[in-house]
Amino acid sequence: MSRTAFSWPHLGLIAAGGAVGTALRAGIIALGDPSWAWLSIPLINIVGAFGLGIVTGLAVRMGDVPRSRALRQFFGAGVMGGFTTYSTFAVQSVDAFSLLLALATVVAGTLAAWGGLVLGRRSRS
Template identity: 35%
Template sequence: MTREVSLGRTLAVIAAGGVVGSLARYGVADAWPHQQGGFPWATFVVNVVGCFLIGVLLARITPQTHPLLRPFLGTGVLGGFTTFSTFAVDTDRLLPDHAVVALVYFFGTLAAAMVAVWAGDRVAR
């Protein structure tokens, strides 16, 4: 049995979740700044933790779950929390003068994010 929800309600819960996730990410970045040329740990941790939680969420969501929970938590909160656009900008800024840090950050984030989604799924199941 599926419960239909309006597009407007879905967009509203995504927006509300995005506010929550973005504010949480901002808080982490504000509390954990990095020096120019340094490894962007806050962005790395936010993306890896967010990917782990996405793995957990996707493993736990069932057809019986309220239809607005996945858009709120997945697209909204975790979509707002993770920041692969900042990851791309950080990498671009590091490349000219700190190529080794940039490459470690780039490939390390991708690998850790994929492992995190897998681990979140395994833990949740």
């Protein structure tokens, strides 16, 4: 994929997508059962990895065209970037149990991203 110069429309797509992703994450956490809060961030990150895999696969399949760039910017960098939250994930990973949960999340996230990438590449655009 080619490198594109900075433009305000690109930044606008990323910012708008980030707002959507952040609001979606906050809504899911707010609606969840507080006794399961420790699991919400890892699950959100795994779902986000899957979503980013799909976006990347679709973009690769479409080629380096303006529509593909807009898809990567809005959904990839924006929505999935705002939806996932690896800073909170890192802070949660400070004790032994959380370290095991972190490892499981990284493995599951990697598998989810791979699955999304395969699915995105195979879908019709």
